[in-house]
Amino acid sequence: NAGVMQNPRHLVRRRGQEARLRCSPMKGHSHVYWYRQLPEEGLKFMVYLQKENIIDESGMPKERFSAEFPKEGPSILRIQQVVRGDSAAYFCASSDDTEETQYFGPGTRLLVL
Amino acid sequence: AQKVTQAQTEISVVEKEDVTLDCVYETRDTTYYLFWYKQPPSGELVFLIRRNSFDEQNEISGRYSWNFQKSTSSFNFTITASQVVDSAVYFCALTLYGNNRLAFGKGNQVVVIP
Numbered sequence: 001n002a003g004v005m006q007n008p009r010h011l012v013r014r015r016g017q018e019a020r021l022r023c024s025p026m027k028g029h030s031h032v033y034w035y036r037q038l039p040e041e042g043l044k045f046m047v048y049l050q051k052e053n054i055i056d057e058s059g060m061p062k063e064r065f066s067a068e069f070p071k072e073g074p075s076i077l078r079i080q081q082v083v084r085g086d087s088a089a090y091f092c093a094s095s096d097d098t099e100e101t102q103y104f105g106p107g108t109r110l111l112v113l
Numbered sequence: 114a115q116k117v118t119q120a121q122t123e124i125s126v127v128e129k130e131d132v133t134l135d136c137v138y139e140t141r142d143t144t145y146y147l148f149w150y151k152q153p154p155s156g157e158l159v160f161l162i163r164r165n166s167f168d169e170q171n172e173i174s175g176r177y178s179w180n181f182q183k184s185t186s187s188f189n190f191t192i193t194a195s196q197v198v199d200s201a202v203y204f205c206a207l208t209l210y211g212n213n214r215l216a217f218g219k220g221n222q223v224v225v226i227p
Contacts, residue, residue, distance in 0.1 A: 033213065043204065043217040056213065091158060099213055100146060104158035 002027060004094050004105035005074075012111045013082050021077040021108045025094030032075040033102055034067055037089040049075060082112045115140040115207050119218035126195050127226050133191045134221045136205030144210035147181065147188045152220070153201040161203075164188065166210075195225045 005024040013019050025032050034046040048056040049069040060067065064082075069075040079086055089109050093102035116139040126132045138147065149161040162174065164181050171180050176196075180189045192199050202220040 031213070033215075035215070042219045043206075043215075045214040045216070048213050059214070089156065093158075093215075095213075099211075101148070101160060101163050102213075102215060103160055104150070106155075106157040109156070 004029075004092055004103055006092050006105035006108050008108060009106060010109045010111070012113060014113050015083055016081050019079040019082050019086070019110055019112075021079075021090050021092075021110070023075040023077070023092030023094075023105060025075070025092075026103055029094035029096050029103075031095045031097070031099055032069050033093040033095075034075075034077050035091045035093065035104075037091060037107070039088075043091070046077075079110075082110075084112045086110060087112045115142075115145070115209060115216045117205050117207050117216050117218035119205055119221050121221050122219070123222040123224065125224045125226060128197060129194050131191060131193050132195050132199075132223055132225075133189055134203050134205070134223070136188045136190065136218060138186050138188065138205070138207045140207060140209065142209045146208050146210070148206040148208075148215070149179070149188075149190045150204045150206060150217075151201045152204065153198075158204075162190070192223070195223075197225050197227050199223060200225045 007022050032049045035043050037043045045059040047060050047067045064080045066078045089107045091107045093104045095102045118137045145166045147164045151159045176193045178191045202222050204220045205218040206215045208215050
């Protein structure tokens with residue numbers, strides 16, 4: 001049973017470019033969560049999605065960040081016009097309908113030059 | 114809002130020693146889940162254990178054990194007979210029932226010296 005898949009594992013962007021991070025949940029899971037890990041801030045919740053719906057985006061920055069989980073395909077976290085402060089590890093997690101335990105992917109390390 | 118505190122930042126132990134990680138949490142809700150996750154040097158986050166707020170029974174799973182005490186809002190985690198592969202950052206986390214947002218502590222860096 002494959003775990004949560006994230007790609008790319010490493011992503012380098014220049015300031016002003018767009019970053020797209022992909023997440024495929026575990027088989028049978030329909031709930032996806034995104035977290036960001038910054039060196040001094042730790043792991044912080046960003047957004048919670050189910051298929052075609054954003055359930056909770058209370059942790060998402062107001063500008064430049066968006067997330068989707070389409071009916072078909074992976075969940076996408078999109079960061080427009082990246083800045084150096086966006087450099088971080090971005091983790092995706094998924095859970096089943098009990099929503100009790102979130103299983104994490106390996107993360108995407110974003111570096112903004 | 115819920116809060117998780119892991120006071121110890123880095124803990125070094127010699128292989129085969131036991132190591133206990135402290136976690137204190139704050140929440141006004143009565144129904145919640147507590148977790149421990151491990152982040153090895155390779156960077157992924159690995160789920161270790163989950164406890165429900167209504168179940169204070171402490172258990173042992175292999176070399177892992179945990180001590181959940183609602184009276185003191187603590188959820189401590191012990192690794193028995195540590196091994197070098199246990200070297201990692203360990204995160205305590207809390208989520209409210211029906212909320213889904215994991216609130217993480219800042220983590221404990223465990224270094225096991227051979």
